[in-house]
Amino acid sequence: MQPLFEAISNAIHSTQARFGDAVSTSGRVVVTVSTDRKKENVWATVEDNGVGLDAKNWDAFTTTDTDNKIQSGGKGVGRLLWLDCFNGITVDSVFESDGGYARRKFDFVLAIDNQIQNETLGPAPEAADSAFHVKFSGLRGNGYEAKFPGRGSFVFQHLTSHFLPTFIGNRCPQIKVIVGDEIRHYPADIDKIVHRREPPIAIETEAYGVLHLTMMECDKSASADLKGSHFIHFIAHDRTVHSQSIDGKLGLKTFGPDNNRVFHGILTGDYLDGNVNQERTAFQFEDAVIERIINDVCAPHIETFLAEPLANLRGTQRAIIEEIT
Numbered sequence: 001m002q003p004l005f006e007a008i009s010n011a012i013h014s015t016q017a018r019f020g021d022a023v024s025t026s027g028r029v030v031v032t033v034s035t036d037r038k039k040e041n042v043w044a045t046v047e048d049n050g051v052g053l054d055a056k057n058w059d060a061f062t063t064t065d066t067d068n069k070i071q072s073g074g075k076g077v078g079r080l081l082w083l084d085c086f087n088g089i090t091v092d093s094v095f096e097s098d099g100g101y102a103r104r105k106f107d108f109v110l111a112i113d114n115q116i117q118n119e120t121l122g123p124a125p126e127a128a129d130s131a132f133h134v135k136f137s138g139l140r141g142n143g144y145e146a147k148f149p150g151r152g153s154f155v156f157q158h159l160t161s162h163f164l165p166t167f168i169g170n171r172c173p174q175i176k177v178i179v180g181d182e183i184r185h186y187p188a189d190i191d192k193i194v195h196r197r198e199p200p201i202a203i204e205t206e207a208y209g210v211l212h213l214t215m216m217e218c219d220k221s222a223s224a225d226l227k228g229s230h231f232i233h234f235i236a237h238d239r240t241v242h243s244q245s246i247d248g249k250l251g252l253k254t255f256g257p258d259n260n261r262v263f264h265g266i267l268t269g270d271y272l273d274g275n276v277n278q279e280r281t282a283f284q285f286e287d288a289v290i291e292r293i294i295n296d297v298c299a300p301h302i303e304t305f306l307a308e309p310l311a312n313l314r315g316t317q318r319a320i321i322e323e324i325t
Helices: 002-026 055-062 067-071 078-085 143-147 152-162 188-192 287-305 307-324
Strands: 028-034 043-048 086-097 100-108 116-123 131-139 174-179 182-186 194-197 201-205 209-219 231-236 239-245 261-269
Touching (some): 002 078, 002 174, 078 086, 152 182, 261 287
Parallel strands (some): 231 261
Antiparallel strands (some): 028 043, 043 131
């Protein structure tokens, strides 16, 4: 779902740019997805009340590697993923212009030249606020079609897992997600699966600068779409780049009163922001760095956070050994 996630991330960033520290109360993002198991008529829309495609953002949309995108963690390639995955893309945006509002509408198409087609631009006297709306329709017959969720529950699982760091942060707009007949509101609904959370810990390191670790005890549904139970999520520019299972290190499947809790950690820092690829899908350092950061930086804090379940595990292991011997 990476192309759709790119659109959602862009919407979040646009509301953050407009409202700043007030984004959690004033920013609005609405995501609507229509899918089924046959995936014959899949479509999705993302709309927000951010800045819109004003002159600065229009330049960022039509040009890769602009300073505007680099500062916000993007390099203009996210929208190219849209073209690779969806048959139809239409954009409708309202933005402030000359003391009023203007509207820009166009189709975004897969072509060597003239990717912007059927563009209209003019005054929007009826508009009362800036906005951005994009509609994706039809999945291309490639690997993306096979991977796109055919069930609404899977859409929510993917989205919750991917944007968990954003949802628990202080700069998340109000996000409404509609899939079929079900509606969820974020970040409010994230509290339903996060049972315990500690404030971010600033960890000084010689090799990676200052890294910030947020630790959470979550319902096991937080890991339903992941291969494992317990994870450290490595974040760059507010986006989940890599989720690393630490099941083997903990030796736990689940824990808690009803044995239905899992651990999730969120790791951020300038080092991660500065070492991510253009698509924000992978880091540019070797995999061994991930392991070193988990073992050397995160592990001591995780052991403290999970002291009780780990102590219970060791007690159980001792009992088994004593019974055998």
